[in-house]
Amino acid sequence: MKIRTDKKNNAAAIHSCGVVVAAIGLILCANGLAADELFKMPADKSPQEIQGKIDVWAWNIAAGSLQKLLPLFNEKYPNIKVNISKTGWQVQSRLLLSLSARVGAPDITQLLVTETQRYTSTGRLMDLTTVAGQYEKDFVPSNWQNCLHNGKVCAIPWDFGPCAIFYKRHIFNRYDIDPNKIETWDDYIKAGKDIFEKSNGKTKMFHLPTGMLYEMFLIVLQQNGGQIFNEQGRVAVNSAISLKVMDLLKRMLESGVTVNDPLYTHAHYASLRGDTVATYPMGAWWGGTTKDYAPETAGDWGVFRLPAMEPGGLRASSSGGSVLVIPDQCKQKEATWAFVEFALCNTKAQIEHYKNFDLFPAWLPAYQDPFFDEPDPFFGGQKVRRLFAQDIEKIPPLYRTKDWPEAQAYLAQSLTGWSSRGMVQPEKMLAELEKKLCRRLNREIAPSSLKFARGD
Amino acid sequence: MIAAGKRSLLSKIWQYRHFYLFISPFFILFAVFGFYPLVFSLYLSFVEWDGLGERKWVGLSNFINMFYDDIFFRSLWNTIVIGIMHIPPMFIGAFLFALILNASWLKFRGLFRAAFFLPCVTPMVVIAIVFGLLYGQDTGFLNYLIAKVGALFPWLHLKPVGWLVSEQWSKPSIAVLLVWRWTGYNMVLMLAGLQGISQEYYEAAKIDGANTFQQMWYITLPLMRPIFVFCGIMSLIGTVFMFDEVFVLTAGGPGISSTNFGLYLFNTSFNDFRFGRASAMAYTVALIVLIFSLVILKFRKSPTE
């Protein structure tokens, strides 16, 4: 008998420990793979003929937006009953367990775009390639990229977070700062210093909490085509671009115009009112948050485009955004896809989402809608929607991989540690982060790494 | 001869078939939910697997990577700190309560016993959320109390405590919850131990003129040793694999300042779905705990035995 030690034999050897166990093992192996059948919408069915009752998970605002869309949807599909539940993050965290147990997932759920690949990589989401592949051209490319798994479409982008700078007009007017002249990040920091000095240290420029440096890091990294992982999923964080971004972070922190309060907390939202903070570099959805938390500031807000790294550089990036996915345990695939298609691949619906809840569409045809050229009174009549849409398809994709949540946590830790050590030796931090990502995520180092450039 | 022996063994087994029948449910369930998982878990510690896709044999790398995992060590460290913070006060408290409740002159014994034991029968989820309210930074009862006391005695310079929001206080907050929850349980165990000590020892000691302190030192404490050891091992295991308390009260935060091993294991398993890494950690720590338990067991024998 030949001795072979490949993994299957090892597994088999262990499975067969004990008679009872072997018997169980057989039962376990017996219920194996379900055949992968490609999903197609039946061409001969009219919308009225599609029936079903579907459950949708979405978070707060998004759930509200879908709810508002229901009457429109039921006009077209009168026989599909949709039940939308608001879910908190703990319910979301249970989704993976439900996927792996093949029971308990809803028919449709919303996911953060950053975490999408964590779920698509399970292979337990419905392959939508046959029905959604035709829409590839209609979505923001960098966003679409995150919805693919091995070339298959497993998620449909919903909202997108094109970044820009939200500023308070009265502060800029008072200190005579021209937002149109801010073209690079250094201009931005300089403007911040001006405001800080002219206000006698009362007004700072923006939030940059040392515990959450990674948010800014990722925005600027993506803007400049940097990566954490390359297209093959290798660790690519140790790059000249990363160094440049860290140098920018250092200049920002050293300028003294940043606020160290953590983001998305009471203090962060409270600063929307008053004079302590002048600007917010955020995704488009921040407009909705502002309207929600500080409605009385209407009209005082303006938006200018994200500063570039160098003059003439790209002035767009992204932060946040979400997708809808259909777990493959979904029983009423036709009704479910009908709803997703109606809610996302449809200009009218996407405009509704944006109009009512500031969910900026990743759906490109929506940008042709006259709504995008309407002035927004909340932003002093500025045509902010058009501004957000500018250059949106030029934003380089960030290859996220299934390990993104973990990678992001390590990135956050490393940057926080770096800043607490006085922001010295960024090369060392990147090299250590690279090592950690490789080790913890069992990945190889990308050939582009500075490690190889320096030859050590 | 051998055949005859075999036959007699078989016939004996047949004679006692009901014995095997009656204990078979345990062995069947153990095979499926105990033995197989144990072996499978060992196998998993040598592979990389997320429970969904392919399993990849990675040899010892799960174990090796564990030594480079600073969160793993932080979680062990947090476990130790939380253990040191709550086990000694809990033990002393439980022992004192048990002594007092064992005193013959005590009235309202049932009331006291019930009050101290009640925390053990309540759902941890509910209690942890109630503690979360009491620990609130701005509106919590404890900080309100601190403010009141601080106003009475300004020289104490009392400041409101960020119980659950600061990295220094998250572990003490959990320790307080644990003391509250488990003192009564240990008290009952120790009470049982105290009641098991024969009165003759004390009477003999009294005749020899031993005072209360001496009786305590030379009789009670040595005879209670097996109970202490039992409580010690239970607390050790409980602290290392503790889950509900941390999961609900702080979810391991802020940062990872209150993540104990049990929570980290759970997160690695069912948040990150790194089954291989989790199995390797579980096996390693279970072995460490086992060794510690055996060391503690060495102290078990009380001197009279």
Added chain:
Amino acid sequence: MLKKQITTGRYKRLFQRLIIYICLAILVVIFIFPFYWLLICAFKTKEQIFTIPPQFLPHPWHLGNFIRVFKETNIIRCFFNSTILAVGYCTLALFLCSLGGYAFAKYTRAPGHSKLFIFVLGTMMIPGAVTLIPVFIVLCKLHMVNTYWAIIIPGAANAFGIFWMRQYIGSNLHSDLIDAARLDGCSEFGVYWRIALPIARPALAALGILFLIGIWNNLMWAFIVLRTEDMYTLPLMIYLLNGELRTPYELIMASGLVATLPLVIAFLLFQKHFIQGIMAGSIKA
């Protein structure tokens, strides 16, 4: 002279005891306080829960939380699930443990008896944390996830229970009685069912109480294996309410009270059995 000494001694002792009583009273207040807080918060609106200074008695008392809990959550179903699981698990576990315990207590001459028993005791050393993932996988493959079985079956025959029942039956059921029953034509199972079980009733009660506490309060396993809302238990439902974006504390407190009361009431009614159960278990374990 002597008399005086005795009286001062008595006063001193009385004084000591008074101090002890006062300390105990303070401690009782501290130990009961979280329950008191749970109780009053269940009758407060969300605003009342967070007022400073805190309201030690809600004014006005507010019953709306309970109405909302019954309307907005699945609490009746969850209560039903919790009850089913508690009853199902306790019944099955008590049956299997007492059966096994009886066998180990009374068939001491069966071949391999002591080795098997040591094996059973040895299984107590396996921490649940090690087998957590594989048990979940086994349950997935057996299609038991999201069913009552997933909670009831895995721990149904546990070594601790068998050990417990063996100790009790071993010392309280005389073999003569069994032999007499056999002579009367009682089957082996009949002996267990008609003679051993009635005698072991106190041990069953104590063990049942321990099982009940464990299963009623269980969160982790419920979190892992119960997937859909109609299967949630009370602790799981409450935990998931806690995860909402804006935590509905008033609802959590009201449903928390509902989840806590049954065991607290049962405990206060059967306090002696509870405590004796634990004590009996601890001495032998």
